[in-house]
Structures are given as C-alpha cells and as structure tokens.
Amino acid sequence: MGNCCIYCGRGEADGIELSESDIIPDGLTNQTIKNKNVCRIDHNNKFSNMFESKVIEELAFIRNHLNIKGKGNKYPSYKAKYLIEDRTYSAKNVISKSTTLGKKIFRDDTGRQLLGPINQLIRMKNFHEDNIKCVDLNNIEIEEQVEIDISIFYSIEIKRLMAKIAYEWHCKLEKINTCLDIYSDIIQFILTGIEESENELVSLITDEKVCLEIKELSRLGSHLLIRNKINDSLYVYISFFGLAAYQINLGNILEQGKCYFFSQELPLEGKGNVFDYKIFCFENLMSDFQNFEYKTRLVMITNKLAEMESTKTSNHKKFLESVKNNLFMLSFSSELNVKELKRFVHEFNIDGIKLKRSNKDTWFWFNLFCIYICGKFLDENACLLDIRNLVYEKVSQTSNVDITDELFESIKKQILDDQDYLEWLRKGANIVRGF
Ligand SMILES: [Zn+2]
Structure with missing residues (x-):
C-alpha cells in the first residue's frame, strides 16, 4: 500500500494528493523540516486558516526581530x-x-x-512655516514601544499548532505513513481543538x-523539540523560540x-543539535567530546521534565510571567548571525552614520559594536x-548575549571614545557585506 495522510488515512487510491507539510510553519523558522504524508487540501492548506496564521500574525x-522573512521574502x-519629545506617534506596517x-508622515496621538x-x-x-520645528532624529531620544x-501563548490556536508540530515530527521520526488509531485523540484535537x-x-x-535550563541549552530564537516516553505514554516537549514551553x-x-528518546534543535541559522539517545553511549561520548556538555545537560532536563507534574492550563499566571520575562530578555538580546549583521549594515547606512550618546537602543549598539570590532580587529x-570569537573574548562568555546596563555603557564608550570609529565601522561593514 502506498503512503497515506497521517490525519485521514486517505491516499492516491482515494484520489487524494499528498503534499509536504512544513512541520513548523515557515513563517516561524528559518529552517526547513517537512512531513511528506499530509493530504494537500484538508490537512495542510486548511490548517493555515484554522490556527497557524493567527499565531504567525x-x-x-x-519574527521581525529574529530576522525570519515571511511571504514575498x-x-x-x-x-x-x-515616544519622541513627550509625544507618542503610532505607526503601522513598521x-x-x-x-x-523620517521617511513617512506620522500624526501624534492628539x-x-x-x-x-x-x-x-x-x-x-x-x-x-511658522509652525514647524526641525529635529535631527540622530540627535534625540526615541523610544520604540511594541x-x-x-494571551496568544496560551490560546487554543497555539496549542493546536504545538500538537500539530509534535505529531508530524513524531510521525516523521517513526516513518509513519498512514493514520493510526492510537493517535486518534491528538488528531482529533489538532483538527477540531476539542479534547476527547x-x-x-x-x-x-x-x-x-526547567524553562530557564531549556532556554540556556538552546540558542536564541531556536525551537527545541524533545521526545521522551514516560511509563507507557509518549510525550513531546517544545521550547518555542525559547519564549514558552509546552x-x-x-x-x-x-x-x-x-527507545523513543530523540531531540532536535532548530536554530535561526546553521545546523542545530540532533541527539538520539540510542547512540548516547559511552564509546560515542568519548569520540564526540564536543557535545558532551550539551548531552549531559539535555539528559538532566529531560529527567526533570519527566518528574515534573505539568501545571494545569488554568494556572496561566505563572506561565505568563515567565513568557513576559523571556520576551523582555529577547528584545534586549542578540545572537550574532549573518542575516542580522547584513540587514543591520543595509538598514542603518553604516557608511554615513551619525552616533549620539543619548541613543539608548541596546540592540542597535550591540550590532554596531560587532561591526566596529570586526573592522578594527579582523581582516x-x-x-x-571570527566575529563570534571576538565578541566572546571582548564582551560575553556565552553564545547568547544578554546586554546588561554595565555592558551596554562599556560598548558605547569603547566606540565613541575611539576617534577613528567611523573608519572601523566602514571597514567592518564592508567585511559583513562580503559574507
Ligand atoms: Zn488528510
């Protein structure tokens, strides 16, 4: 028998076309991870309107902050x-x-x-003409509020999406190519949002x-998927962008x-860690010391997840506190990646940039600092x-950079106190353009 849809069991024999489903919708990751046993219309295209697009929107x-492109690239x-000089301007489509x-006209809230x-x-x-006042946007403090x-993080849409990701990922790992009775509950939930x-x-x-440990284990903006069995049940844990875990x-x-243990990290860029428990034996450990720490930490986290009695959904408060915290951290954090640096050089026109000490945008200064040290210390x-190693050496000893106030001031000072900063920025920008 040929392949059939993992949701409805229909296939070519029923006149149904199978398609490749993005296990994680492409608007939510820069990686490609697909399940090819999903019927095109009912259980691929329609999911978009049912729950995926709401989460994506x-x-x-x-998504913008993490450099994930959407439709039309x-x-x-x-x-x-x-917030500019005590007035608030609202902007759509930023x-x-x-x-x-400085490019379009905005009306303030009054x-x-x-x-x-x-x-x-x-x-x-x-x-x-009498009513105008000229302001130099490089010279004033601008606060962006988003x-x-x-509530999207505990919405029914995100839960259905998490169930879909878990189920399609599991079917891919197990090479399941039809709809099996034992998964009827989770299928029902994905299709209708109703729990039987x-x-x-x-x-x-x-x-x-546990949330903190998961976050520390994976890179900024990554999705981490872990599958494990507890007693006779199969569980999938998903750390979603490191913001919330399910x-x-x-x-x-x-x-x-x-053995059902398997984990996969989907980072924003490059290869993620894939970890299969079956090959996690002593001999392999000795030959693969590089990931030793990662593996042992992952095993510890998985054990804790297994012990943990997951909190009921009604307890939103604690969950939301942690999501809020993570969101806050994310907006101040940066992880060096090629996309981000290239985009930064392009959008901020580094060659002619005017810098002001009053600019308080940590994200801006961190990216600028990367360009600066790149120009100053690298060929x-x-x-x-090379940039990563430099940043590691100069500012942070971890791969995710959490920019503290102290670090922020020191970054700013290093650049502005250097008389030749513009020269280094130009050189750094050129190197980044060539990546
Ligand atoms: Zn189907």
Missing part, C-alpha cells in the same frame, strides 16, 4: 509607538525603525502634531527552573521496549566565526 514583531511588519522614522520629512510636509494643505498580546480524553493533551510548562501528550507508545577574509 500575532508574533510579527518577534519580506520581513514581517508590525505596529509600534514612538519593518525597521531605521527605515520608518492628532495635532505631525512628524515627517520636511520635503513631504511642505507639500501638505494648510502648511505654515505591544504584544501575550480527560487528560489534557497540550499543557503549559511553568516550572521556572508538553504534548501523544498517547500510548507504538512498540514496547523501544577582509574574516568569517562569522
């Missing part, structure tokens, strides 16, 4: 407010602060003040220690006595790894 700012746009402010490029303003009706509706069984199928993980109960195990043939 609500997370536009996060463009960065997703988001809504933001800008793609980058650097390409939004409706009485406009902000925009002078050549556009003078063409407006009722324009009076509101994210964090008494046990909650998708739960929020609220244990702070436990998905897939139901009874397929075969007794089989033209440098690669991303």
Whole structure:
C-alpha cells in the first residue's frame, strides 16, 4: 500500500494528493523540516486558516526581530509607538525603525502634531512655516514601544499548532505513513481543538527552573523539540523560540521496549543539535567530546521534565510571567548571525552614520559594536566565526548575549571614545557585506 495522510488515512487510491507539510510553519523558522504524508487540501492548506496564521500574525514583531522573512521574502511588519519629545506617534506596517522614522508622515496621538520629512510636509494643505520645528532624529531620544498580546501563548490556536508540530515530527521520526488509531485523540484535537480524553493533551510548562535550563541549552530564537516516553505514554516537549514551553501528550507508545528518546534543535541559522539517545553511549561520548556538555545537560532536563507534574492550563499566571520575562530578555538580546549583521549594515547606512550618546537602543549598539570590532580587529577574509570569537573574548562568555546596563555603557564608550570609529565601522561593514 502506498503512503497515506497521517490525519485521514486517505491516499492516491482515494484520489487524494499528498503534499509536504512544513512541520513548523515557515513563517516561524528559518529552517526547513517537512512531513511528506499530509493530504494537500484538508490537512495542510486548511490548517493555515484554522490556527497557524493567527499565531504567525500575532508574533510579527518577534519574527521581525529574529530576522525570519515571511511571504514575498519580506520581513514581517508590525505596529509600534514612538515616544519622541513627550509625544507618542503610532505607526503601522513598521519593518525597521531605521527605515520608518523620517521617511513617512506620522500624526501624534492628539492628532495635532505631525512628524515627517520636511520635503513631504511642505507639500501638505494648510502648511505654515511658522509652525514647524526641525529635529535631527540622530540627535534625540526615541523610544520604540511594541505591544504584544501575550494571551496568544496560551490560546487554543497555539496549542493546536504545538500538537500539530509534535505529531508530524513524531510521525516523521517513526516513518509513519498512514493514520493510526492510537493517535486518534491528538488528531482529533489538532483538527477540531476539542479534547476527547480527560487528560489534557497540550499543557503549559511553568516550572521556572526547567524553562530557564531549556532556554540556556538552546540558542536564541531556536525551537527545541524533545521526545521522551514516560511509563507507557509518549510525550513531546517544545521550547518555542525559547519564549514558552509546552508538553504534548501523544498517547500510548507504538512498540514496547523501544527507545523513543530523540531531540532536535532548530536554530535561526546553521545546523542545530540532533541527539538520539540510542547512540548516547559511552564509546560515542568519548569520540564526540564536543557535545558532551550539551548531552549531559539535555539528559538532566529531560529527567526533570519527566518528574515534573505539568501545571494545569488554568494556572496561566505563572506561565505568563515567565513568557513576559523571556520576551523582555529577547528584545534586549542578540545572537550574532549573518542575516542580522547584513540587514543591520543595509538598514542603518553604516557608511554615513551619525552616533549620539543619548541613543539608548541596546540592540542597535550591540550590532554596531560587532561591526566596529570586526573592522578594527579582523581582516577582509574574516568569517562569522571570527566575529563570534571576538565578541566572546571582548564582551560575553556565552553564545547568547544578554546586554546588561554595565555592558551596554562599556560598548558605547569603547566606540565613541575611539576617534577613528567611523573608519572601523566602514571597514567592518564592508567585511559583513562580503559574507
Ligand atoms: Zn488528510
């Protein structure tokens, strides 16, 4: 018998076309991970409207911040407010602060003040020269505020999405090519959002220690998937962007006595860690010392997850506190990657940049610092790894950089105190363009 859909069991014999489903929708990752046994219309295309697009849309700012392009190969746009000289301006369709402010006309929240490029303003009706004030956007403090509706993180849509990711990933790992009865509960939940069984199928993980450890283990913006069996049940744990973690109960195990442990990290860029428990034996450990720490930490986390009684969904409060915290950290964190640096050089026009001490944007200064040290200490043939090593040496001893106030001030000082900073920035920008 040929391959059939893992949701409905139909296949070619029923006149149904199978398609490749993105296990994690492509708007939520830069990686490709597919399951090819999903029927095209009902259980691939329709999922988008049922639950996927809602999650993708609500997370536009996060996706933009993490350099994940959406439809038409463009960065997703988001809504933001800008606090400039005691006035608040609302902006829709922001793609980058650097390409939004000073390019279009915005009205402030009172409706009485406009902000925009002078050549556009003078063409407006009722324009009076007496009422204008010139501001240099490089020279004033601008605060960007982005509101994210964090209820999305415990919405039914995200739970169905997590169930879908877990189920399709598991079927891929086990080479399951049809719809099996033992998965009827999870399939029902993905298709309808209704839980038939008494046990909650998708739960929020609220244990702070475990969440923190998962986050530390994976790179910024990664998705980490872990599959494990506890007693006779199969569980998948998903750390979603390192912002929130979920436990998905897939139901009874397929075969007794089989090892079901498997984990896979899907980072924003490059290869992630794949870890199969079956090959985690002493001999392999000795030949693969590089991942020794990763593996032992992962095993510890998995053991804790197994012991943990996952908190019921009704306990949103603790879960949301941790999501809020993670969101806050994410907006101040940076992980060096080629996409981010290239985009930064392009959007901020580094060659002619004017820097001001009053600029408080940590993300901006961190990226600028990377370009600066790249120009100052590296030659033209440098690669991303060289920059990474430099950052590691100069500012942070971990791969995820959490920018503290102290670090922020020191980065700023190092650049501004250097008379030749513009020269180093230009050189650094050229190196990055060549990546
Ligand atoms: Zn189907």
